[in-house]
Every structure is written in structure tokens, then in C-alpha cells.
Amino acid sequence: MEFYEVEPTLDNYWRAIILFGRNVASYKFALAKSLYELNAVSNDLVKMEKLAEPFSRHLCEHLKLESKQITSKSSKFLSACNNFNADKLSHDELIKQTVKLGFANVIDAFHVVNNGEIKHRFFIDERKQNGGIRITDNFFKLAEHEQFTNFEHETEARWKLVEQGWKMGVARNLITVEYDQELKTLFTGTKERRVDITSCRDSLNGYQKGRCFYCYSSISVSRKTDNLADVDHFLPWTLKNHVPNINAVWNLVLACKDCNRGENGKFARVPTIKLLGRLHKRNEYFISSHLPLRETLIQQTGNNETRRKQFLQQSYSIAKATLIHEWQPEIKGIITF
Numbered sequence: 387m388e389f390y391e392v393e394p395t396l397d398n399y400w401r402a403i404i405l406f407g408r409n410v411a412s413y414k415f416a417l418a419k420s421l422y423e424l425n426a427v428s429n430d431l432v433k434m435e436k437l438a439e440p441f442s443r444h445l446c447e448h449l450k451l452e453s454k455q456i457t458s459k460s461s462k463f464l465s466a467c468n469n470f471n472a473d474k475l476s477h478d479e480l481i482k483q484t485v486k487l488g489f490a491n492v493i494d495a496f497h498v499v500n501n502g503e504i505k506h507r508f509f510i511d512e513r514k515q516n517g518g519i520r521i522t523d524n525f526f527k528l529a530e531h532e533q534f535t536n537f538e539h540e541t542e543a544r545w546k547l548v549e550q551g552w553k554m555g556v557a558r559n560l561i562t563v564e565y566d567q568e569l570k571t572l573f574t575g576t577k578e579r580r581v582d583i584t585s586c587r588d589s590l591n592g593y594q595k596g597r598c599f600y601c602y603s604s605i606s607v608s609r610k611t612d613n614l615a616d617v618d619h620f621l622p623w624t625l626k627n628h629v630p631n632i633n634a635v636w637n638l639v640l641a642c643k644d645c646n647r648g649e650n651g652k653f654a655r656v657p658t659i660k661l662l663g664r665l666h667k668r669n670e671y672f673i674s675s676h677l678p679l680r681e682t683l684i685q686q687t688g689n690n691e692t693r694r695k696q697f698l699q700q701s702y703s704i705a706k707a708t709l710i711h712e713w714q715p716e717i718k719g720i721i722t723f
């Protein structure tokens with residue numbers, strides 16, 4: 387799979403797990419979120435009782451907002467979480483049930499991406515020998531990575547997207563994800579009755595891996611930081627009456643402030659044709675990923691790659707004919723996509 391073969395760093399592998407792993411249940415997201423907050427160091431043994439606390443807490447929190455957390459009809463473990471939410475089960479009992487039922491598939495399946503195990507492990511299953519999982523050096527290295535704080539946002543964004551896909555189940559090919567420019571959120575439904583699914587930044591960053599789409603300098607999706615990414619229209623917003631669906635996912639990227647609005651920023655200029663190729667590759671990546679961005683992109687840009695290329699080419703030609711000037715960024719970071 388291209389996503390992690392291009393740049394097989396540890397954070398690519400981790401993102402591949404979150405973005406491409408099996409999604410028959412949301413347990414993987416809960417496990418990832420639990421691992422973030424445990425602050426475990428290399429070679430630490432995390433007992434199942436300890437893991438059960440954040441793991442069940444994240445699932446209980448999500449269950450309060452979205453009842454569907456699994457593709458199968460029922461789960462004893464999720465029933466326990468629901469009972470806890472309804473004050474019918476004590477916290478101690480929830481932890482016991484989580485240890486007993488909650489990890490049945492997620493520990494085994496965590497490192498499986500597109501039906502195959504990835505070659506790096508972030509923990510080792512020692513449930514039989516030692517009653518827990520052992521954190522590997524890989525996870526520890528990941529935690530030291532500058533992008534680590536973004537993972538939590540991405541995991542939550544992905545979780546919400548998967549939930550939304552399941553919720554809309556039968557009508558999934560009707561899902562259209564749109565962008566609210568003021569709120570910087572993606573939503574489904576209509577303006578009158580909409581469901582906010584996630585921050586736009588969090589969804590887009592899964593592909594860009596914390597790098598500006600144009601110049602590859604480091605960007606953040608965390609609101610507390612100075613280098614918070616801008617959500618940028620690849621073909622400028624000013625073309626809104628010329629290019630169809632300009633305010634949609636196919637045309638949105640994350641950019642650093644310099645590229646978006648700095649001294650040599652893009653503004654109302656058209657990115658070079660090479661960058662259009664990069665955008666196409668990014669959109670195809672989303673399509674090879676799962677619901678609901680996939681369905682939206684197909685609806686908006688075409689149901690096969692040739693059509694989607696044509697759509698991009700046509701939009702690009704309109705942009706070029708309208709705005710004339712081209713823009714090309716200076717590369718400021720490692721080329722990662």
C-alpha cells in the first residue's frame with residue numbers, strides 16, 4: 387500500500403493503523419487513545435486492568451453521543467459500557483467486564499492493515515504470560531516524535547468519520563461531506579439540518595502528516611500552537627462562480643501561514659501543474675481510504691480515476707484562464723507525500 391511504502395517511518399505505520407486498519411468496531415481508536423495518555427515508556431508492561439480504565443472511558447464517552455460503535459448487531463462489552471452510562475453498573479464492574487470482554491479482538495487486530503500485519507509492533511501481547519501488553523521501543527519513539535500531539539486529533543477525527551459512516555449505513559452513498567468555511571468544520575446533511583463530523587484540519591492532516599501541502603514545512607492541527615495550519619482552497623476561493631464545488635474536500639488542503647498568506651503566499655494565484663498532480667494523488671488516497679470522504683469525493687469529482695483527472699484538469703484550466711498567474715512554493719521541509 388502506497389501510503390506507508392513511500393515513507394515507511396514509524397509515524398506512517400501508526401497512521402496506517404488508524405486510517406486503514408480494520409473497522410468492524412471502534413475499539414482500535416479507543417486503544418490508540420488509551421496508549422497516548424498512559425505515558426508508558428519503552429519496555430513497560432501495561433496490565434489489562436490499567437488499560438481497561440481509559441479504554442472503557444473512551445468508549446463510554448463515544449457511546450453517549452453515538453450508539454453504533456460496532457458493525458455487528460450486539461456486543462456484551464458494549465452492553466456493559468451502556469449499563470455503566472445508565473448507572474446500572476459500577477465502575478469496578480465495568481473494569482472487570484472490560485478486562486474480560488473488551489480486548490477480545492482489538493489486541494490481535496491492532497497491527498493488521500489491509501489484511502496484513504505491518505512489520506513494526508507498537509506493543510507485544512503478553513496477556514497469557516504476564517496479564518498485559520508490553521510497550522515496544524517503537525511506541526516510545528513515536529511518542530517522542532514532533533507529530534505526536536497531532537495523533538490524538540487525527541484519531542478522534544477518524545473515529546467520528548467511521549461512526550458517521552456506520553450511522554448513515556444504508557444511505558452511505560448519499561453522504562456528502564461539505565466544508566463550512568467559517569467554522570472550519572466538515573459536516574454532512576443540509577445547511578438546515580447538519581451533522582458536524584469533525585474539524586476539517588484533523589481529517590486532512592491524516593494524509594499530510596503534519597506537513598504543509600505546498601512547502602512541506604511543519605504544521606500543527608492543535609489550536610494551542612503558533613503554527614496552526616490554515617485550511618486552504620487549492621484552486622482559490624475567488625473562483626467560486628467558475629469552478630464547481632470549489633468549497634469541497636477535493637479542493638481543500640492544509641497549508642502553512644507563509645504559503646497561504648505570507649509575503650510570497652499563494653493568494654489568488656494558481657498552483658503549478660505539478661502541484662495539481664499532488665492534489666490528484668491525495669484525493670485518490672482518500673478514495674482508497676474509507677467512508678465518508680471517499681463517497682463525497684467520488685460524487686463530486688467522478689466515479690473513476692480517469693473522470694476525476696478530467697474534472698481536475700477542467701477545473702484547473704478554468705482557474706488558469708481566469709486567474710492567469712501561477713504560484714510555486716519554495717520547499718522548506720522533507721518531501722513526505
Ligand SMILES: [Zn+2]
Nearest residue numbers: 598601642645
Ligand atoms: Zn507552506
